[in-house]
Amino acid sequence: MRSLKTKLAITMLFMIFTVIMVITLLSVVFIRRTASRKSDQLLLMLCENGQYSLNYYFDSVQYSVDHITSFVEDDLQGLSDAQLKEHMKNAQEYFNFIIPKTNGVLTYYYRIDPSISSTEKGFWYTNLDGKGFVPHEVTDITLYDVDDTSKLVWFTVPKFEGKSIWLPPYVTDNLDVKVISYDAPIYFKGQFIGVVGIEIDYSAMAKEVNSIRLYDNGYAFLSDADGTLFYHPYIDVANMPEGMTRQMPYSNKAETSSIEYVYDGVCKEAVWLPLIFSRLHLHKTVFQ
Numbered sequence: 001m002r003s004l005k006t007k008l009a010i011t012m013l014f015m016i017f018t019v020i021m022v023i024t025l026l027s028v029v030f031i032r033r034t035a036s037r038k039s040d041q042l043l044l045m046l047c048e049n050g051q052y053s054l055n056y057y058f059d060s061v062q063y064s065v066d067h068i069t070s071f072v073e074d075d076l077q078g079l080s081d082a083q084l085k086e087h088m089k090n091a092q093e094y095f096n097f098i099i100p101k102t103n104g105v106l107t108y109y110y111r112i113d114p115s116i117s118s119t120e121k122g123f124w125y126t127n128l129d130g131k132g133f134v135p136h137e138v139t140d141i142t143l144y145d146v147d148d149t150s151k152l153v154w155f156t157v158p159k160f161e162g163k164s165i166w167l168p169p170y171v172t173d174n175l176d177v178k179v180i181s182y183d184a185p186i187y188f189k190g191q192f193i194g195v196v197g198i199e200i201d202y203s204a205m206a207k208e209v210n211s212i213r214l215y216d217n218g219y220a221f222l223s224d225a226d227g228t229l230f231y232h233p234y235i236d237v238a239n240m241p242e243g244m245t246r247q248m249p250y251s252n253k254a255e256t257s258s259i260e261y262v263y264d265g266v267c268k269e270a271v272w273l274p275l276i277f278s279r280l281h282l283h284k285t286v287f288q
Contacts, residue, residue, distance in 0.1 A: 043258075043269070043284055043286060044258070044273075046213075047212070047220075047271045047272065047282060048273060049212070050209075050282050051282050053208065053212070054209070054280075054282055055275055057103055058275060058280070061102055061200060064101070064198060065182050067098060068095060068098055068110075069186065069196055071091070072087070072094070072186055075091065078188075079188065084120040088110070088120060088122065091110050104200045104204045104205065105127065105199070105200065106126065106128070106177070106179055106199050106201040106204075107126045107127070107136070107175075107179070107199040108133070108196075109123065109195075109196070109197055110186075110194065110196045111138065111141065111194050111195050112193060112194040113141070113146070113159075114146075116193055122138060123138065124136045124138045124139070126175065128177070137174070139174060147160075152173070154170075155183075157183070158183040158185045159192055159195065162185060163184075164184040165182070165184075166181075166182050166224075166280065167180060168180065168246075169202050169237050170238055171239075172199055177201070178238050180199070180200050180202055180205055180230075181199040182198055183196070183197035202238070209231055209233070210233055212282070217287040218286035218287070219234070220233075220282060220284050221233065221285070222275075222280050222282060223281045224279065224280055225253075225281065227247055227248045227250075227252050229246040229248060230280055248283075249261055250270070252281050257271055258271040258272075268286065269286055270284065270285040270286075272284070
């Protein structure tokens with residue numbers, strides 16, 4: 001009888017222990033999932049805050065270039081030397097009205113294709129010391145093949161694309177300064193005339209992106225809609241060796257806006273959101 005009671009007691013203790021273990025394991029799983037969801041929500045919230053900030057930053061530049069484009073195409077009345085000279089005067093005055101209202105401008109320009117005019121080249125203004133914009137000698141476009149989009153990118157790429165475009169980081173001509181730019185082709189009766197654009201100091205843009213952080217081991221970066229790196233705090237996108245890819249290790253075209261991935265043997269988690277005005281994507285990454 002005593003032996004039977006002992007066996008029952010042991011069985012009951014075993015069952016109780018098993019139930020406790022199951023409950024403990026389920027609690028751990030629940031806590032981890034809850035913590036993971038909260039972490040995901042926090043990461044997404046941080047990305048949303050960064051999205052709002054960068055939308056405002058990039059929208060300021062894009063808004064200005066788009067309005068300048070509309071003005072100069074409406075103002076252009078013909079392609080004679082006299083008409084272009086008068087047009088450039090009007091365009092410069094409009095730039096002077098718009099640029100002070102624009103965030104982070106380092107240079108701005110309106111350049112005429114040499115095939116349109118050999119006398120009217122356009123203008124280029126720079127503000128390298130923060131004291132105000134001054135005219136700068138324009139780059140001689142005739143020294144370049146304007147059909148080669150790997151050179152003189154601020155001119156050749158919008159000409160080739162036929163639309164306004166954000167260009168990834170490059171070292172601007174004659175200044176040896178790293179910039180990004182938003183550029184738009186100008187047309188007169190369907191004919192390509194030239195390019196207007198604004199260049200932003202790369203370091204100023206980088207500062208905006210780098211401020212989007214929560215964890216010491218996390219960072220933010222930018223890509224275009226196709227997953228090509230636009231800015232990364234640990235990769236020099238403007239000076240990558242020839243042949244080295246700028247593609248991200250995951251696709252930002254997935255149905256979800258978050259992912260866990262492994263890069264160089266390190267487990268990471270990322271969320272991303274589109275920047276409405278610039279056709280770029282903001283990514284926020286943390287190490288797991």
